[in-house]
Amino acid sequence: MGDRTAFRTCPLCEALCGLELTLDDTGAVTRVRGDAQDPFSKGFICPKGATLGSLDGDPDRLAEPLVNGETTGWDEAFEAVRRGLAGVIERHGRDAVAVYIGNPTAHSIAGPLYVAAIVKALGTRNLFTASTADQMPKHVSCGHMFGDPLAIPVPDLDRTDHLLMLGANPLESNGSLASAPDFPGRLKAIQARGGKVTVVDPRRTRTAALADEHLFIRPGTDAFFLMALVHTLFAEDLVASPEHLAGRVNGLDDLRALARDFAPERVADATGIPAEAIRRTARELAGAGRAAVYGRIGTCTQAYGTLNSWLVDALNVLTGNLDREGGAMFPRPAHMPVYRRKKKPFTTGRWRSRVRSLPEVNGELPVATLADELETPGEGRIRALITIGGNPALSAPNAARLDGALAGLEFMVSVDPYLNETTRHAHVVLPPPRPAQTPHYDIALTGLAVRDYARYSPPVVPLPEGRPSEAELLARLAMVAAGTDGDPAALDEMIITSTLAKATALPGSPVHGREPDELRKMLDSGTPTEQRLDMMLRLGPYGDGFGADPSGLTLTRLRTEHPHGIDLGALKPRLDEVLCTTSGRVELCPSTFAADVDRLHAALNTPQSEGFVLIGRRHLRSNNSWLHNVPELVRGSNTCTLQLNPADADRIGVTAGGTVRVTSRTGTVEAVAEPTDTVMPGVVSLPHGWGHDRPGTRTAVAQKHAGVNVNAVTDEQEIDPLSGNAVFNGVPVTLEAVTPAPVL
Numbered sequence: 223m224g225d226r227t228a229f230r231t232c233p234l235c236e237a238l239c240g241l242e243l244t245l246d247d248t249g250a251v252t253r254v255r256g257d258a259q260d261p262f263s264k265g266f267i268c269p270k271g272a273t274l275g276s277l278d279g280d281p282d283r284l285a286e287p288l289v290n291g292e293t294t295g296w297d298e299a300f301e302a303v304r305r306g307l308a309g310v311i312e313r314h315g316r317d318a319v320a321v322y323i324g325n326p327t328a329h330s331i332a333g334p335l336y337v338a339a340i341v342k343a344l345g346t347r348n349l350f351t352a353s354t355a356d357q358m359p360k361h362v363s364c365g366h367m368f369g370d371p372l373a374i375p376v377p378d379l380d381r382t383d384h385l386l387m388l389g390a391n392p393l394e395s396n397g398s399l400a401s402a403p404d405f406p407g408r409l410k411a412i413q414a415r416g417g418k419v420t421v422v423d424p425r426r427t428r429t430a431a432l433a434d435e436h437l438f439i440r441p442g443t444d445a446f447f448l449m450a451l452v453h454t455l456f457a458e459d460l461v462a463s464p465e466h467l468a469g470r471v472n473g474l475d476d477l478r479a480l481a482r483d484f485a486p487e488r489v490a491d492a493t494g495i496p497a498e499a500i501r502r503t504a505r506e507l508a509g510a511g512r513a514a515v516y517g518r519i520g521t522c523t524q525a526y527g528t529l530n531s532w533l534v535d536a537l538n539v540l541t542g543n544l545d546r547e548g549g550a551m552f553p554r555p556a557h558m559p560v561y562r563r564k565k566k567p568f569t570t571g572r573w574r575s576r577v578r579s580l581p582e583v584n585g586e587l588p589v590a591t592l593a594d595e596l597e598t599p600g601e602g603r604i605r606a607l608i609t610i611g612g613n614p615a616l617s618a619p620n621a622a623r624l625d626g627a628l629a630g631l632e633f634m635v636s637v638d639p640y641l642n643e644t645t646r647h648a649h650v651v652l653p654p655p656r657p658a659q660t661p662h663y664d665i666a667l668t669g670l671a672v673r674d675y676a677r678y679s680p681p682v683v684p685l686p687e688g689r690p691s692e693a694e695l696l697a698r699l700a701m702v703a704a705g706t707d708g709d710p711a712a713l714d715e716m717i718i719t720s721t722l723a724k725a726t727a728l729p730g731s732p733v734h735g736r737e738p739d740e741l742r743k744m745l746d747s748g749t750p751t752e753q754r755l756d757m758m759l760r761l762g763p764y765g766d767g768f769g770a771d772p773s774g775l776t777l778t779r780l781r782t783e784h785p786h787g788i789d790l791g792a793l794k795p796r797l798d799e800v801l802c803t804t805s806g807r808v809e810l811c812p813s814t815f816a817a818d819v820d821r822l823h824a825a826l827n828t829p830q831s832e833g834f835v836l837i838g839r840r841h842l843r844s845n846n847s848w849l850h851n852v853p854e855l856v857r858g859s860n861t862c863t864l865q866l867n868p869a870d871a872d873r874i875g876v877t878a879g880g881t882v883r884v885t886s887r888t889g890t891v892e893a894v895a896e897p898t899d900t901v902m903p904g905v906v907s908l909p910h911g912w913g914h915d916r917p918g919t920r921t922a923v924a925q926k927h928a929g930v931n932v933n934a935v936t937d938e939q940e941i942d943p944l945s946g947n948a949v950f951n952g953v954p955v956t957l958e959a960v961t962p963a964p965v966l
Contacts, residue, residue: 229257229785230679231662232271233329235845237396238664238671239263239271239403240786249683251275251658261789262675263403268396269843273854274657282851282920283639284653296690302650304702306633307344310606318605320348320595324612325356325846332654334665335754336696337610339713343704347573348595348604349586355617356519357399358945359527361584365568366812367535369802371584372669375535375550376400377514378793379408379672382548383417384510386503388444388534389520389951390421393428394840398518401664401671406432408672418510420503422447422495423520424837424951425865425907426900437495437503438902441837442952444517445526445822446489447500448533453481454504455540462508462542466795471539473811480811480819492826494902508541512548515541523838524951526822528944532815539810544797551793552800555669556676556765556775557758560799561730567804570944576602580946588946589618590938596627606633608703610696613847615644616913619940619948620888621933625916637695640851646918652699654692658683661691663755674794676764677787678755678780693751714750718742718757725761732767741768746777764790818944832904836884836953838932839865839909847911850924862912862929863896866957870904871897874959881960884908886935886953892960893930906957908932910950 225244232239240260244253254274256267287299294302310318321341327333341349353361365371377385379402390398392405402408409419409432421430422437422444430436439447455461456478486497493500507513515537521530535550543549554560571581577594580587587595592614595604607628615625628634628647636648645651654660662679685691690698690710697710722738725731733741746756756777759765766774780788803809843849843860850856864882876882876895883892884906893908901907913931914924932950940949 225252228682230682231664231677231787232274233657233662234270234274234849235268235329235396236398236401236667236670237263237268237403237405238401238667238675238677239266239268240677241267241271241274243275243658243682245658245682249658251278257786259786260677261787262671262673266404266407269855270845270849273852276852276854277849278656278658280851282922283656284641284651287653288641288651290649296688299650299652300698300702300707303635303699304707306635306649307606307703308705310633314603314605316345317347317602319344319346320350320592320604320607321346322589322592322607322609322612322614323349323351324610324614325352326611326848328666329664330692331661331663331665331751331755332692332696333611335751336693336700339700340608340696340703343700347582350589350592351586352589352612352617353584354586354588354590354946355523355619355948355950357522358583358947359522359531359942360399362528362570362945363531363535363815365584366814367532367809368800369568369804370800371568373552373800374399374670375538375544375552376670376672377516378548378551379412380792382412382512382514383415384507384513385409385412385417385419386422386507386513386515387420387429388422388448388515388517388530389522390516390518391423391427391429391840393432394842399670400516401667409433418506424902424905425839437499440492440494440902441835441905442524442526443489443493444521444524445529445533446484446826447493447495448530448537449481449484449822450486450489450500451504451507451537452477452533452540453484454486454501455508456481457485458505460504460508461540464542464546466546466797467539467542467544467808470797470807471810472805472807473809476811476816477536480816483823488826492830507537512546513541513543514538514548514550516550520837520951522947523949525940525942525949527942527947529815529818529822532812536810539808544808545795547792547795552796553669553671553793554674554763554796554799555671556674556762556790557663557665557755558669558763559725559731559761560763561728576600580941583946588941588948589614590941590946590948592618593620593624593627593938596624596630605631607631608635608699609644609648610637613642613644615647616847616911616931616933618938619933619936619950620938621913621931622889623938637699641918641920642847643914643916643919646916652695654695655685655689656683659685661751673792674790675787676759676775676780676790677784678777680781691749691751693749711750714754718745718754721757732761732765732770736768744768748777752777814944831954834870834904834906834955834957836886836932836935836955837905837907837951839907841909844909844911850911850914850927851921853923856923856927862893862909864893865896865898865901865907867901867903867905868897868899870906870957871895874957876959876962880962883958883960884935884955885958886937886955888937889934891930891932891934906955
């Protein structure tokens with residue numbers, strides 16, 4: 223037959239890049255290039271996407287389920303899951319079962335569609351996800367400010383004149399909570415049209431090196447810097463009063479009062495940023511024609527994560543740039559109906575964790591307390607765990623403690639393609655198919671895209687006989703969790719029937735007053751997953767409304783007329799669609815945030831520590847722990863070294879290639895020293911996702927490039943109290959030279 227070409231969206235990060243795949247007659251991916259016809263990515267590709275073929279054909283990927291380490295059939299594996307879960311529930315109750323959802327789940331179509339059904343079927347309150355190791359502060363801040371924790375404004379990169387970034391390194395991460403193919407090119411375009419890019423970061427990252435200005439900041443002090451910017455805007459009468467926000471904002475005077483004590487001169491020592499630089503940054507932000515402030519993982523994974531996330535968007539409001547072209551805007555994803563409204567006010571703490579009494583946030587508990595719940599005896603102790611696409615034995619704070627706790631579970635089932643550091647503890651492992659065998663539509667990430675865009679990628683290689691798709695696997699797991707093991711399609715049918723019934727009954731819906739059965743017959747004839755997606759697109763803002771708008775979007779039209787994706791246009795103002803606070807206004811100064819500012823006051827009055835603090839690090843060729851088994855991605859600069867300032871290296875007596883012992887409250891690691899002036903004095907940096915030296919895994923390449931796990935020295939006791947997010951940046955550590963330099 224010879225080679226053939228197929229197209230799909232890359233599933234390996236948040237950038238949504240289109241790929242052109244070349245496959246041989248066996249279905250193996252032999253070449254990957256950027257899809258030049260994709261209207262969003264326009265042929266851009268990064269090293270991760272270029273190696274999709276190697277990931278797809280990785281010989282260490284599991285093709286069949288494992289039960290107690292032995293390969294078995296699918297029916298036998300699900301029967302083992304049924305017995306294991308039913309036994310724990312019968313002995314200990316439903317809250318004795320917990321679910322952990324990892325980062326890769328958001329990069330799929332099946333995860334967002336089916337995971338909630340699994341949690342609901344179990345009836346447990348013990349849900350943990352990677353969100354509380356990453357982005358939960360942003361959900362909390364948006365929930366309180368706008369009423370919806372998923373209403374996250376993104377920088378309108380293609381039209382802004384001024385971008386202020388904190389804790390973000392998109393040249394390595396490809397962007398996060400701001401999906402933008404070719405983020406580097408978009409930053410250069412800002413500069414080319416006469417705009418300015420400013421980066422605030424403890425390291426001179428690749429992004430900072432590209433920027434027009436880089437401000438070193440001491441880890442964990444972003445909230446002081448942001449509050450000083452707010453102070454300056456008020457003190458110098460630079461707060462904007464744009465017409466589009468008139469009468470739409472509450473709390474302006476309250477925020478003014480809160481910021482009064484945070485003059486730039488007061489926070490300069492704490493942040494390491496001179497007062498005049500802070501004032502100039504505020505003036506430039508206010509004076510720019512169109513500006514956006516963007517904060518990402520470095521601002522979330524610290525003790526003031528929620529305050530940081532709040533102040534980022536408060537600055538977008540104060541400068542008049544929220545919901546404005548070139549500012550911070552709300553995407554309008556094609557699959558999300560705009561007529562839906564969140565009826566109940568956003569709140570947290572509807573229940574609390576058993577051991578540390580930490581509040582529920584967004585329906586989940588902090589991963590920082592998962593080990594407590596596994597180890598601590600008593601009623602309600604977690605005895606069984608389902609993990610889906612996650613590796614918390616490496617990614618959770620004080621991961622060694624959690625790793626040990628996993629070994630004591632009565633039952634564990636993991637949905638994962640690898641036997642890795644976490645899934646080695648599982649009694650049952652259910653591997654999803656290869657990427658080439660899996661359809662793709664970015665349900666989660668198009669809601670964060672810097673342009674409105676949609677693309678559906680059907681599987682490019684058929685599944686083997688009897689092999690369930692990822693959607694079928696998760697749907698069947700949900701049914702087993704509910705105590706039945708019928709046809710997984712029944713779950714989809716129930717969801718479709720329920721959704722259509724609600725849509726036809728809801729005023730404002732494009733199908734209000736119509737018959738659900740009529741609409742059901744109009745859906746795509748493909749798989750149940752495709753039928754659900756077709757329903758969502760038809761009910762969405764660009765959809766055909768089941769025939770009401772004959773030119774509108776359907777899955778058939780997206781698949782056949784736009785196989786490379788469709789550009790739905792630049793972001794549009796839509797604050798009225800988004801806002802669902804009780805007041806119907808943007809809450810600029812929520813009371814819970816105002817109360818937490820007391821911690822900032824207390825910290826300003828505390829002498830600065832003279833010791834070292836640890837921060838994380840991104841690699842362009844890596845995405846957390848899940849790409850270290852691809853040979854091409856563990857070469858070159860993608861190495862697990864300890865970066866430290868040359869003056870600090872001299873102080874402890876180590877040179878490049880020597881070994882440094884890093885110690886914190888929770889543990890010790892030894893890492894290879896990499897002195898570099900890209901790190902500010904007093905700061906050391908280890909990359910995230912390494913530590914592949916555990917027995918019982920089947921990841922040969924990763925084991926040869928094991929590195930050390932930075933989360934052996936992060937502290938599960940340290941969290942942002944408003945969101946429960948783990949603190950990974952600004953961790954106090956001590957350093958000791960083990961060997962000053964390599965022996966030649």
